[in-house]
Amino acid sequence: MARTLSFEKRPTPAWLASLTSTSVAILLALLASSVLLWIVGVDVVEAFHAMALGAFGDLDSIYGTCVKAIPLAFAGLATGIAFRAKIWNIGQEGQVFAGAMLGYWLSSSVDLPGIAFLPLLVVAGFVGGAALGGLAGVLKTRFRVDEIVSTVMMNYIIVFVLSYLLTSRLWMAPGEYYLQTAQIPETERIPTLLAGTKLTLAFPLAIAAVFAIHILLSRTTFGYELRAFGSNPDAARFKGTDPSRMSVIVLIISGGLAGLGGVSQTFGVDFRISQGFLLGLGSTGIIVGVIAGLRPLAIGVAAILFGGMAQGGLFMQVIADVSSAIVAAMQAIILIFFLCSSVLSRYRLVWKS
Amino acid sequence: MFDIFQEAIVVSMLAASLRIATPLLLASIGELVVQRAGIWNLGIEGTMLMATYVAYVTAISSDSLMLGVLAAIIAGIAMNMVMALAATTFKINQFVTGLGLNLFAAGTTLFLYREALALYGTGNVKTIDPFDNLLIPLLSLLPYVGTILFSQQFLTYFAFLMVPVVWFFLYRTRYGLEIRSLGENPKALDTKGLSVSVRQYCALAFGGAMTGLAGAFLVLALTDRFVPGMTGGRGWLAVVIIIAGNWKPVPITFAVLVFAFLEAFQLQAQGIGIQIPYQVLLALPYVVAIIAMMGFRMRSEQPAHLGIPYHRE
Numbered sequence: 001m002a003r004t005l006s007f008e009k010r011p012t013p014a015w016l017a018s019l020t021s022t023s024v025a026i027l028l029a030l031l032a033s034s035v036l037l038w039i040v041g042v043d044v045v046e047a048f049h050a051m052a053l054g055a056f057g058d059l060d061s062i063y064g065t066c067v068k069a070i071p072l073a074f075a076g077l078a079t080g081i082a083f084r085a086k087i088w089n090i091g092q093e094g095q096v097f098a099g100a101m102l103g104y105w106l107s108s109s110v111d112l113p114g115i116a117f118l119p120l121l122v123v124a125g126f127v128g129g130a131a132l133g134g135l136a137g138v139l140k141t142r143f144r145v146d147e148i149v150s151t152v153m154m155n156y157i158i159v160f161v162l163s164y165l166l167t168s169r170l171w172m173a174p175g176e177y178y179l180q181t182a183q184i185p186e187t188e189r190i191p192t193l194l195a196g197t198k199l200t201l202a203f204p205l206a207i208a209a210v211f212a213i214h215i216l217l218s219r220t221t222f223g224y225e226l227r228a229f230g231s232n233p234d235a236a237r238f239k240g241t242d243p244s245r246m247s248v249i250v251l252i253i254s255g256g257l258a259g260l261g262g263v264s265q266t267f268g269v270d271f272r273i274s275q276g277f278l279l280g281l282g283s284t285g286i287i288v289g290v291i292a293g294l295r296p297l298a299i300g301v302a303a304i305l306f307g308g309m310a311q312g313g314l315f316m317q318v319i320a321d322v323s324s325a326i327v328a329a330m331q332a333i334i335l336i337f338f339l340c341s342s343v344l345s346r347y348r349l350v351w352k353s
Numbered sequence: 354m355f356d357i358f359q360e361a362i363v364v365s366m367l368a369a370s371l372r373i374a375t376p377l378l379l380a381s382i383g384e385l386v387v388q389r390a391g392i393w394n395l396g397i398e399g400t401m402l403m404a405t406y407v408a409y410v411t412a413i414s415s416d417s418l419m420l421g422v423l424a425a426i427i428a429g430i431a432m433n434m435v436m437a438l439a440a441t442t443f444k445i446n447q448f449v450t451g452l453g454l455n456l457f458a459a460g461t462t463l464f465l466y467r468e469a470l471a472l473y474g475t476g477n478v479k480t481i482d483p484f485d486n487l488l489i490p491l492l493s494l495l496p497y498v499g500t501i502l503f504s505q506q507f508l509t510y511f512a513f514l515m516v517p518v519v520w521f522f523l524y525r526t527r528y529g530l531e532i533r534s535l536g537e538n539p540k541a542l543d544t545k546g547l548s549v550s551v552r553q554y555c556a557l558a559f560g561g562a563m564t565g566l567a568g569a570f571l572v573l574a575l576t577d578r579f580v581p582g583m584t585g586g587r588g589w590l591a592v593v594i595i596i597a598g599n600w601k602p603v604p605i606t607f608a609v610l611v612f613a614f615l616e617a618f619q620l621q622a623q624g625i626g627i628q629i630p631y632q633v634l635l636a637l638p639y640v641v642a643i644i645a646m647m648g649f650r651m652r653s654e655q656p657a658h659l660g661i662p663y664h665r666e
Contacts, residue, residue: 149643153639164630
């Protein structure tokens with residue numbers, strides 16, 4: 001009798017298998033990235049050593065890692081809440097820009113002391129991202145435009161809007177050569193927690209957001225409704241969930257979270273907007289959300305890990321003379337291996353006769 | 354005098370439209386077969402980008418454009434085989450896998466590009482001699498039409514030739530029927546003892562080859578060098594085009610021509626100094642894509658089983 005190898009569903013979802021598969025994925029991804037480094041003739045051990053040192057080597061690098069983790073946590077949460085509801089918001093990239101841009105517009109049009117400005121800034125960041133998310137929600141529910149398509153298109157459109165605001169000199173300081181906005185005045189920046197670092201008030205805000213979304217998803221009726229909607233929209237409709245309303249609300253929250261990521265980066269780290277500063281935060285957030293299994297608390301941990309890679313990448317660029325662009329490649333490779341190995345935690349290979 | 358000038362502009366704009374349409378058409382027609390086979394592959398952007406990079410590197414190091422094209426085809430197939438493994442064998446969420454492939458291609462090509470730049474220096478970026486136009490004898494001498502239709506590059510002819518070929522394959526052959534039923538009802542195929550996964554692998558290989566060609570065309574015919582992110586959303590536009598074309602080859606071709614004309618218009622408008630911010634023109638295809646999705650309610654031909662992994666129960 002011919003025996004074939006095939007997948008069979010595991011009787012119980014095994015958390016041990018899940019943890020193992022994630023670790024295996026990261027190891028395999030490191031291996032694959034080593035190949036990339038090896039191709040361009042880099043000392044692989046030295047490079048990874050530099051990266052680890054730059055990420056978690058001393059107190060300063062740990063602060064740096066935490067700073068880098070802030071926008072990733074927000075964009076990761078944006079992914080988590082949307083994908084849990086099976087709403088495929090992949091516009092985090094554009095929503096990060098929109099949040100930062102509305103924040104910048106606010107900062108350039110009002111003149112308030114920091115205490116009064118900061119709450120408004122948080123609102124502006126959320127509203128900026130939520131506007132793009134909400135627009136995708138309306139397009140989805142009223143006009144049947146796939147949110148995948150609309151959010152991706154908006155990622156491109158918003159960058160052209162920024163480019164227009166800069167080249168038309170509306171947002172550029174007089175005499176400025178680079179395509180970037182004027183600097184944000186010191187009174188309107190997010191205050192730092194520790195002098196000499198860029199660890200700002202945004203860090204505890206990000207932690208609060210992680211716990212808030214955790215509680216929202218697992219402890220509230222709305223969270224239950226959202227998860228039910230994600231696993232079976234038809235059944236959820238019978239129980240009284242309005243699918244259109246749910247889709248729009250999820251996209252608003254998701255977009256808003258990404259927008260907060262943008263504000264935290266611009267007003268806490270860069271103090272001005274340029275296309276390069278914000279590029280990639282949203283898409284890295286998608287990876288963070290997915291490899292954390294869309295679970296908010298795990299997203300917090302994954303954001304620190306990925307923030308560490310970003311911070312360590314900069315150190316590696318200086319020490320080992322490797323372009324920090326390797327970090328983006330590594331993160332995507334981790335995602336792909338994670339997706340493949342996650343199958344092994346849900347299924348097992350069996351010989352069938 | 355003024356009329357001759359205007360005529361020349363219109364002719365060159367239409368010729369440019371066909372040139373710009375080529376990568377979009379190649380990718381869309383390839384992805385059409387993939388989607389008909391039930392796989393919603395969102396990795397086209399990444400597959401195309403990877404193919405442009407591989408085509409460029411191969412062409413400059415071998416000094417042969419055709420080797421570049423070949424390498425791009427192989428790269429396209431390789432990327433789509435990852436998608437096939439994930440979507441067909443592992444039955445992983447297709448959207449997320451596609452995104453992963455896009456990010457992988459963006460990160461890897463940027464890294465390799467930067468490393469090469471550091472090695473050779475910014476001033477020494479190697480360029481290629483793009484493909485020459487292939488003039489069709491006699492026909493290319495016709496006024497207007499000759500310049501617009503019959504003085505293009507060979508991949509442009511190939512792309513438009515593939516439209517009837519794929520149409521014939523999908524609607525007039527048994528294999529085409531099988532591919533179409535994969536997207537509608539894979540179980541029917543499975544119960545007849547025909548392998549679902551073999552067909553999905555084949556569809557993705559074809560889609561990968563076509564997307565690879567699209568990438569090769571971008572770098573070996575439209576420009577002369579690789580620039581990070583140079584696909585600039587063309588892969589995503591292919592996804593939009595398939596929906597707007599209601600999953601049918603001929604309407605898809607029309608949708609491609611509309612987007613290509615928009616881009617040609619934008620290039621021309623910049624040249625003759627139309628008083629609109631150029632960002633508006635650059636953003637136009639993406640805005641039109643959203644509006645087109647609003648207008649096209651017709652989704653009668655959307656495969657019923659699109660994007661849903663097939664589990665044998």
